[in-house]
Amino acid sequence: MTALHNLRPPAVGLAPYTGTFGRPQAAHLLRRTLMGATITDIDGAVNQGLAATIDQLLAPAALPPPPVNHFFTDDPNVPVGETWINAPWLNDTDVGEYRWPSIRGWYMNGLIDSQSNIIEKMALFWINHFGIAAVNEQRAEYDFIQLCRQYATGNFRDLIKEITVLPSMLAFLNGRFNHKDAPDENYARELLELFTVQKGRPGDVNYTEDDIRAIARVLTGWRELGFYSTQHNTTSSYFQASWHDTGSKQLSAHFNNAVITDGGADEYKTLIDIIFQHPETPRALCRDLYTYFVGHQIDDDIEANVIDPLAELFVNSDFELAPVLENLLQSDHFFADEYRGTIIKNPYEFLLSMTRPFGGYGYLNLNLLVTYHLGTSYHWWAETMDMDFLMLPSVSGWKAYYQSPGYYRNWISSPTLQRRRTAVQAITNNGIYTEGQGRPLDFLAFIDGLTQPSDVNVLLEDVSVIFLAQPPHADQLSALKDILLPGLPDFEWTIQYEEYRDNPNDSTYVDPILRKLKAMFRALFSMAEFHLQ
Structure with missing residues (x-):
């Protein structure tokens, strides 16, 4: 196995990474930024180098086409195969019967088929950040998901x-009921507490209750x-x-005692501009990005030498995300061995890190029906693991990204x-079961695409780089090899593989x-280390 470079403590700062950018480093970067990296992704990154790989990850990407009606024949406005995102509801027919599974299958299939780009990972970051749940109007849910993709690396x-x-x-946090005679403070509170300045570090006070009341009036x-x-x-x-x-x-002194006068429909924009002058707005978002991509432990040194410089860059970039992500993801700090394999995969990452490679x-x-049903099956699997992109547990999002001290460990119970x-x-047997049969992964085509599949040791090295954040222990490697070659010399694998070819x-x-391959991957995906990235 190819060893990692010598273990070293993380450099606290944003100095660019200048070490070796080989398979282990490329796999680490892509494991944190994609929903499951392929061997083509990893080797492509190595060949083009770190800077070009970052450019590719952050390059603008086309948004996925909209979801479609995949089976329902009782909607006269939306034939099977056509999209429903611009079609009304019906008086006498529940169109939610097909739109509910459609948007879920569409989203999960979009993750499986996603490009080698950070857009889906960042869209999920925003889905968590805003915590919208239980809206149940699929057209509005679609607009939210696409907005998260549109602004994946855009302007905060x-x-x-x-x-x-x-x-x-407006539906989720009662903004639609916010009336001058009875201001609703729900969104105003979360705008400060969760979305922008946040509560801050222990001891910080970033806003007052009077600020919340004033902001509710603005909105x-x-x-x-x-x-x-049925009309719109x-x-x-x-x-x-x-x-x-x-x-x-x-507003209070936290916002420079600003006074907001009547601005009609544009008044909320003035408010947002004022909130973004608060120094904690960029810092809070940079802490969230750090937790998402690097780790949850932010001590005083990291605050001073990583978070603060990122926040300063964020402000100087007029709140564009791409420069912040670029600096964080190509820093020596990000590539420190200490951070590799320290984040427990969320359920989407866990499932997709088996299927996308x-x-x-x-x-x-x-066909269309089975494709969408397969996506909804993946949604169901993730839901049973406590992750549903349309039903977050609270406006705070998933506990793994904010709740101390467990953080990522909250995914495991x-x-x-x-x-x-x-x-x-299921996945390593006959595949996810839909429409009366299993849908297996293409194990043979997968190994055919590896560096030297006829050599069992090279095959296992490739597999370890793709699927494990750290090289396996010698005993683990031996156990995997024994599944492919139970008590047999290495050359027997070469013979078996060439006979198959x-x-x-x-x-x-x-x-x-x-x-043998299914059994080996079943053992690999059952290792505790496979849950880590």
Whole structure:
């Protein structure tokens, strides 16, 4: 096995990484930024180098096409195969019957088929950051997901402005009921406490209750339109001036005692600009990014030498995310051995790190119905492991990203660990079961694409780099090898593999090697280390 470079403590700062950028380092970067890296991703990164790989990860990417009606024949406005995102509801037919599974299958399949780009990882970051849940209007949910993708590495201030009046957020945090005669403080509180300045480190006070009350008044008058409507093709938001509080709003010294006067429909934009002048707004977001990509332990040295410089860069970049991510992900600090294999994969990452490296299920040439049902099956598996992108546990998001002291360990419990084990059994046996049959991964095509699949030692080295954040212990490696070669010399694998390659349609040669591969991957994915990235 290729050893890691000598273990060293992490450099505390944002000095660029200048060490070896080989497979272990490339795999670490891609494991943290993609939903499961392929061997092509890893070797491509090594060949083009760190800077070019970062550029590729952060390059603009096309958004996935919208979800479609994959089976429902009772919606006259949306034939099977057409999208429903701009179609109304019906009076006498529950179109949610097909839109509910459609958006879930669409999202999960989008993760499986995602590009070699950070967009999906960052979109999930924003989904968690805003915590929108239980909206149940699929057109509004679609708009939220696409907004998270659109602003994946975009401008944070602009994103906050968009989110503030987004129909799904107006529904989720009661903004649609925010009236001058009865201001609703729900969104105002979360705007400060969770989305921008946040509570800060222990002992910090970044805003007052009077600030929340004043901000609630600023936001009066915004309403959503079109939820479950048979008349409106889409959901939208609008400003109702008669609901808006036109009086002056006084903010505290935390916001330089700013006074916001009546600005009508644009008043919330003035508010957001003021909030973004608070020094804790960039720092709070940089801490969240650090927790998401590096680790949850932020001591005084990291605060001073990583978070503060990132926050300064964030401000100087006018709150554009890409420069911040670029500096963090190519820093010596990020590549420190101490941080490799220290984050427990969330359920999406756990499932997709098994499927994406195998190329997903494209080789099966599935029809529309089965493709969407496969996606909803993956959604169901993740849901049983306590992750649902449309039903976060609270507006704070998933506990793994904020709750001390457990953080990532919150993903693992007796029930969720059992679900992970069951998922491994299914995926490495006949595959996820949909429409009456299993949908297996293409194990043979996968090993055919490795460096030298006829050499069992090189094969296991490739597999370890792809699927494990740290090289396996010698005993673990020996156990995996023994599954492929039970008590046999290494050359026996070469013989078996070459016989299969010469007879790819003969079950006499195909079935034995396929059984061994499935058993080996089942053992690999069952290792505790596979849960780490």
